Amino acid sequence: MSDKHVLLGMGQEELKTLLKSLGQPAFRAGQVLAWLNKGVPFEEMTNLPKSLRESLRETCVDLPMSIHQTFPSRKDDTVKFLFSCLDGNIIEGVLMHYHYGYSLCISTQVGCKMGCAFCASTLSGCVRSLTAAEMLSQVLLANRFLGEKGHVGHIVLMGSGEPLDNYDNVVAFLRMVNxxxxxxxxxxxxxxxxxGLVPQMERLSCEGLPVTLSISLHAPNDQIRRQIMPIANTYAIDELMDAVRAYVRKTGRRVVFEYALIDQLNSRPEHARELARLVSGLQCHVNLIPLNHVDEHSLRPASPESVQLFLKTLEEKHVSATIRREMGSDIGGACGQLRRSVLEGKA
Ligand code: SF4
Structure with missing residues (x-):
């Protein structure tokens, strides 16, 4: 690890002390922080004296993370990133290009401890939570990667990690990026x-941060959900739905339910009807996800015919639903798969 000071993530006071040691007045801290939060490199911090920009370059690094490797898809504009943290940990991010601009999926933890049966991110547990500065760095690095082509305008916190298990850092990140x-x-x-961490969902609804909440539901009842999501043993679906309704009431935002269709488990028409009853009357959208196969798991994706029938059944019940477009499926589609293959020396 380098012995240089890492600036993004430093508090205002700490930065003032550092700048004082470089012979600079306190007001420079605000100027440096504003540039850092936008991802501007030292040499382009134009309101700082040239000598200060040079000393910053010699003694500091701006971001606590760097791009380790990029994997552009051959099928579409998607790019997967592996980012390396200063402590050597590796995390994933995915940049997608839509008609409305660039969207980046970021990670909030190194690994995850939630144990969902269809997910590669959780296979080695949670190593540690990311700081707010590490989350912001993923966005800033993606912008640097894009350069003249554009910038990230949408963010999804859907990479490895359960965001609400890293509550304070995630809330700090949301405030920074906004x-x-x-x-x-x-x-x-x-x-x-x-x-579905119910107490944290309730807390988030009171933060004045009206982000879109996306709930990994994946089952229409507790009995199926408990087979694939250990969190369902802590919070029953009824409690979860109460927290969702409270979130919609307090933020006025529509919520999204993520539902991965798994063969022989949750993908029959009666499951679609049960799901329709569960979400009826809610301002929501259901995102149907063709399951990404993970070698270590025995779960199989539902057939394309079952996926279409599931969608049709929901639509007949007037539930707003779509099938998620698969992007970058040739570059380790499932969350956590690419990082895993790198750690195992396969990428
Ligand atoms: S799906 Fe999300 S919450 Fe579940 S194990 Fe994977 S990263 Fe964690």
Whole structure:
């Protein structure tokens, strides 16, 4: 690990002390922080004296993370990133290009402890939570990668990690990325995915941060959900749905339910009807996900015919639903798969 100071993530006071040691007045801290939050490299911090920019370059690094490797898809514009943290940990991010611009899926933890049976991110547990600065760095690095081509306008917190298990850092990140003097990304363009940590969902609804909440539901009842999501043993579906209704009431935002269709488990028409009853009357959308196969798991994706029938059954019940478009399926589609193959020396 380098012995240089890492600036993004430093508090205002710490930065003032550092700048004082370089012979600079306190007001420079605010100027440096504003540039850092936008991802501007030292040499382009134009309101700083040239000598200061040079000393910053010699003694500091701006971000606590760097791009380790990129994997562009051959099928579409998707790019998968492996980012390396200063402590050597590796995490994944995915940049997708839609008609409305660039969207980045970021990780919030190194690994995950939630144990969902269809997910590669959880296979080695949770190594540690990421800091707010590490989350922001993923966005800033993706912007640097894009250069003249554009910038990230939408963010999904759906990479490895359960965001609400890293609550304080995630909330701090949301405030940083939304700050007017930073990237100023609208909270309406940010989706946060959770497997359903009910107390934290309730807390989030009171933060004044109206992000889109995306709930990994994947089952229409407790009995099926408990087979694939250990969190369902802690919070029953009824409690989860109460928290979802409270979130919609307090934020006025529509919620999204993620539902991975698994062969022989949750993908029959009666499951679709049960799901329709569960979400009836809610301002919501159901995202049907053709399951990504993970070698270590025995779960199989539902057939394309079952996926279509499931969608049709939901539509007949007037539930807003779509099948998620598969992007970058040639580059380790499932969350956590690419990182895993790198750790195992296969990528
Ligand atoms: S799906 Fe999300 S919450 Fe579940 S194990 Fe994977 S990363 Fe964790």
């Amino acid at each position: 700050a007017e003097d930073g990237l100023n990304i609208s909270l309406r363009n940010i989706s946060l995915s959770t497997c």
